[in-house]
Amino acid sequence: MKARRKRDKNWVASRAVQVSFVILLLGLWYLGTTRWRISPILLPNPVAVWHELKDVLSTGEYIPDLRITLTELAIAFSISSTTGITLGYLISRSRYSIRVFEPLLAGIYSVPIILFLPLYILFFGLGPASKIALGATISFFPIVLNTIAGFGYVDRIFILSARSMGASDYQLFRWVLLPAAFPVILTGLRIGFTIALLSILGSETIASLAGLGHRIVHLAEGMDTARMFAYIAFAVAIALFLNTVTSMLEARARQR
């Protein structure tokens, strides 16, 4: 009982520290813009940002940009997940092909693939195609590597005992390989999704015609900093929301 009360007290204390940290930050921000006269081009007033955010949300100005970014994300992720899982499964079928392909794929994955963005822009232009291609390429690697790890390193004992009990190929796949590999593949899919979103936002920021990243850069170049802050807050909220949803989906699928 006493221990529990102590734990509750600790919980309240750390929440209080967190809340006061955020309030301190907001307070410094507010004082910085009003009292210490930081130029509104560098740091806009938080109240102004809040008004801009409300304006952006109520007018629905964000909808076209958000739709483009999410469409790019959806296409890139579906390409990378289907090719990644298929290729990963095919490679994992033999120990030999795992030893041939896995170091190769891991080696390419260790290169920062964002380097190829200029090349992709040269091939696919400034439109959504180059973002989709980059996002699909970057998210392909964690998915294929985790699929290989999931299917390739199932304990031999399980496979042998299933076979000795007379399991067919399909049964072996459905009841032994898939349940063993599923959690690992899910982790790969979550990582792939997160970095696909990151690279799509990044490539929109660097060179694009539309999308959330493009909108932020557009506002930055117009020195409309308050509205840019509002859009940054919006984009960060969307990204955190999507990442939380994928983590929750992963946790739920893992439980079953």
Added chain:
Amino acid sequence: MAHALHMQQAQAVPPVGPPLKRRIKRWLLARPGLARLGVVLMLFAVWEIAARFLVDKMFLSPPSQVFSQIQTVFETPGVIAALRITAWELAIAFALSVMIGLAVGLAVGLHRFSHRSFMPIVLLLYGTPQVTILPLFILYFGIGPASKIAFGVSHGIFPIIVTVAAGVQNIKPILLTSAKSMGANQWQIFRWAIFPHMIPSFFAGMRLGMTGVLLGVLLAELYVSTAGIGYFTTLFTQSFNPTKLLGLISVLAIMAIGLNEIVRRAELRYSRWRKD
């Protein structure tokens, strides 16, 4: 009877070994590196054929041309200076990330209370896509190397903070208790119990931090650059010069692989004590 005799004779003949074909197969199977080399060569062949016969010369150059003319990349005025600047940016950003990440990681990780209070904030920041605030970094730090370093640090510190804090937290209580019972003071406990325990995760953090720094610096370079490597990638893209662009990207990729390999080796070396 004749049949049995025949069997006996067959058994008496010493085996001559598997046929040559199977021996070659086994030899190849024992060497997956050879097949890997084959796959890489095949990919280069596809690239070569595609570039020579299928794709417009304005967009893609064959690898033979890229690698035989790699010196033209270095001969382009400014490229060597740009590579040097980018390497400096990477080095400074990595050093700053390690220092700040280690300090913050220790501050957050050493006390249970600060860990519980500040770790969620760190994880939240780690989870936000920092590319969205790239324009802000340019606004605050200008378009020179400072903004690249700052952006690289913003990508590099979080993995270091998280792994250092975790490495300090996961120490076995019995080690601390025994150190204390032998009369160690706070500093001695840190120096001789916590610090050695933290080293492997610290190096793992440095490896992840290097990946982050590379990503951050290169993103900022590609976004806007006056003197670094990003200026030349933009230049070669806009002047439709795929030979030089591919050469430059290859040089950068080799640089990135080299840096990653250095920190990976260091991690292997300094986390060895834990295994044995």
